[in-house]
Amino acid sequence: MSEFNLERPLIMHIDLNSCFATVEQQARPMLRGKPIGIVNRATEHTAIVTASYEAKAMGVKVGMKFREAKVLCPGLIAIESDPPKYRYVYHKLLDIMREYSAHVTMKSIDEGIIDFHYATPDVLTRDMVEIAHEIKRRLKEEIGVWMRCNIGISTNRFLAKTAAGLNKPDGLTVLTSHNLREVFCTLELTDLTGIAHRNERRLNSVGIYTPLEFLAADVVTLQKIVFKSVIGRWWHDRLRGREVDDVSSDVKRVGRQYVLERFDLSYDEILGRLHHLCESVGSRMRSQQKSARGIYVYGKSRRYGYWHSSTLASLPFYSDATIYALARRLFEKAPDELKEIGIHVYELEPLHDEQISLFYDEMVRERSVTEAIDQINRRYGDHTIHSAHTLESGVYVRQKIPFGSTRYL
Amino acid sequence: MNDETFLNERVEVIAVFGMGHHPCRPVKFRRASGREIEVRELGLRHPVFNGRRTVHMFDVTDGGADYRLEFDSEGLTWRLTMEADHYE
Numbered sequence: 001m002s003e004f005n006l007e008r009p010l011i012m013h014i015d016l017n018s019c020f021a022t023v024e025q026q027a028r029p030m031l032r033g034k035p036i037g038i039v040n041r042a043t044e045h046t047a048i049v050t051a052s053y054e055a056k057a058m059g060v061k062v063g064m065k066f067r068e069a070k071v072l073c074p075g076l077i078a079i080e081s082d083p084p085k086y087r088y089v090y091h092k093l094l095d096i097m098r099e100y101s102a103h104v105t106m107k108s109i110d111e112g113i114i115d116f117h118y119a120t121p122d123v124l125t126r127d128m129v130e131i132a133h134e135i136k137r138r139l140k141e142e143i144g145v146w147m148r149c150n151i152g153i154s155t156n157r158f159l160a161k162t163a164a165g166l167n168k169p170d171g172l173t174v175l176t177s178h179n180l181r182e183v184f185c186t187l188e189l190t191d192l193t194g195i196a197h198r199n200e201r202r203l204n205s206v207g208i209y210t211p212l213e214f215l216a217a218d219v220v221t222l223q224k225i226v227f228k229s230v231i232g233r234w235w236h237d238r239l240r241g242r243e244v245d246d247v248s249s250d251v252k253r254v255g256r257q258y259v260l261e262r263f264d265l266s267y268d269e270i271l272g273r274l275h276h277l278c279e280s281v282g283s284r285m286r287s288q289q290k291s292a293r294g295i296y297v298y299g300k301s302r303r304y305g306y307w308h309s310s311t312l313a314s315l316p317f318y319s320d321a322t323i324y325a326l327a328r329r330l331f332e333k334a335p336d337e338l339k340e341i342g343i344h345v346y347e348l349e350p351l352h353d354e355q356i357s358l359f360y361d362e363m364v365r366e367r368s369v370t371e372a373i374d375q376i377n378r379r380y381g382d383h384t385i386h387s388a389h390t391l392e393s394g395v396y397v398r399q400k401i402p403f404g405s406t407r408y409l
Numbered sequence: 410m411n412d413e414t415f416l417n418e419r420v421e422v423i424a425v426f427g428m429g430h431h432p433c434r435p436v437k438f439r440r441a442s443g444r445e446i447e448v449r450e451l452g453l454r455h456p457v458f459n460g461r462r463t464v465h466m467f468d469v470t471d472g473g474a475d476y477r478l479e480f481d482s483e484g485l486t487w488r489l490t491m492e493a494d495h496y497e
Contacts, residue, residue: 027453027468028475028493084466088455142430144453381460 004177005155005241009128010116013152013160014097014135016089017169019110021052023089024079026146036077039066041261049081053169086110092143096135105248111164113157115246128153132172155241161193177241184211194235202226215239254285254292255344263302263339270338272393274331275324277343279386282320285345286374291316292345295323297330299342304335316349319370320387413493422478422487435467435478440489446471 016022020038025031035055037048048069051060058073070076090109097104100123103115116124123131132151139147148170152163155176163175166183175183189200192211206225208214214235223232234244256277260270274297285292293316298308309330317323327343334341373385383390421439426432431451439445452468452475467478474494480487 023453029450029452029470030473030475030494084457085453085455088453377460379460381458381462384460 003240004180005243006177007155007241009154009160009174009176010119010124011154011157011160011243012114012116012128012132013111013154013157013164014093014114015111015150015152015161015164016093017148017150018050018052018056019089020050020081020086021055021079022146022148023085024082025052026144027085028079029146031077031079032146034077035060035073035075036079037066037069038081039078040081042078042080046078089143089147093139096138096142100131100135111161113160129172129174136170136172156238156243157245158193158238159241162187162191165191180241181212181215184215187211189214211239251288251290251348253296253344253346253348254281254288254290255296255342256280256284257298257340257342259340260338263337269393270341271328271331272389274327274341274343275387276390276393277341278324278327279320279383279390281343281345282318282323282370283374283377283382285348286318286351286370288348289351290348291318291351292323293317293347293349295326295330295343295345297327297334297341297343299331299334299338300340301335302337302339304337307333307335309333312347318351319366320373322366324387413491415491416489418489420478420487420489422480433465433467433480435469435487438476438478438487438489446476 021036024036024038025034031052033054034052035058036052037055037060038050039046040049043066046066048055048060048062048064048066051062051069055069055073055076058076060069060073060076066076066078086109090106094104094106094112097112097114101114101116101119103118104112105115106112116128132153135151136149139149150164150166150168150171151173152160152165153172153174154160154163159175159180162183163173164171166173173183187210189195189203189209189211190197192214195203203209203214203226206217206221208217208226217226217236219233219236221232222236223230226232227235237244258273258277260273265273293314294310294312296308296310298306300306311326311330313326317326323343323345377384418441420441422435423437424433424435427434431454433454434451435448437445437447448469449472450470452470454465454467457464457466463482465480465482467480469476469478474492476489476493477491478487479490
């Protein structure tokens, strides 16, 4: 396989095993060895966010309703998620990773990548496998003895992540041209990150049913027939260990959603929760020094399914009051029997002085008030100052585990 | 679900302030009832920030139950805020 990237493997992907469940078992030793499911709310109707390995062995899967999981695993223990605990572990892991290279990218709260191409010579002369073992040991010493992680090492991000997904838990795999075929033999197409059912169908349509067949496909087939774009070439390179995923994405939207705690809430109570989401989104957006022009509101109704509405303002907005005023206007057309609501703002722009307009004084005043509120909340804690309308909703709409983006950790 | 009791109980704590990765370790605490609990293992210590105020959460066990002790770094007070045993 001469076309494979034959460079020294210098990309390391680190994935904390069943992160939230493992952290809870670390924090609470009496939970170790027991099947636990992390849930966002301690109710029978809640879904499992993370399951411990003991629970997974009994068939419990992420996303499963706790009630259904309990049938498979009668001894399953529900533990309500505790985001500050996971944030602490995230930062400890990040600190450890940054000691080896300046080029560290966290992909989510429980996984990250060290690119050793930019490491100092004293690190680069060391064996990568030795460093991986050291990181595993440090996790146990610096956080706790129950902490485990999977580590994958390869020449690009995609194969390093693939390697990190093998031999769970506590695995360590180096994936190179020497063992790539051997590893691909054991995988399904959908085991590859980025290949979900839609892409699987595309590949199946040209007779590609396994990762090995995917690897054998020529670039023209992938580019012209399967993916019908440059994405086909990227896949061709990706599978051969060439880097195509070292790209940083700018924040494009900021949002939050909330599954209503009861299905019989009044319209005004739901608005209170929407208002709370708007305050949270506003605060997050401003923490990135952004304002927005677009706003998108959605609701999931038990009877009418998914509903959404959006609008684009002519001038950028950033205050919680404006976000809520726009969201509320859109929300007037929301269907009944809602079970989930959400909002995000988009068309983000750097926060800078507004263009001179007829409303300049009013805008400067609004910005000053918003900045003063943000400063007070930073000093005395979130929601020290907020709208009276969200006085009661804060008990329910608490911050939960932020999946995906690590910008707000 | 599980057997957790949430509390807000002032407790007296003996802790060792040392070196290394876990510089503060509670060793023993006395509850309002007078019962003394010896800490067998510190599970995790993590900070929670409320504005500029920091509270350190210590999840500990005596081998029979898990406890959460909270140390308010501003008021220098310890509280027992959670007890959990025989998870069933």
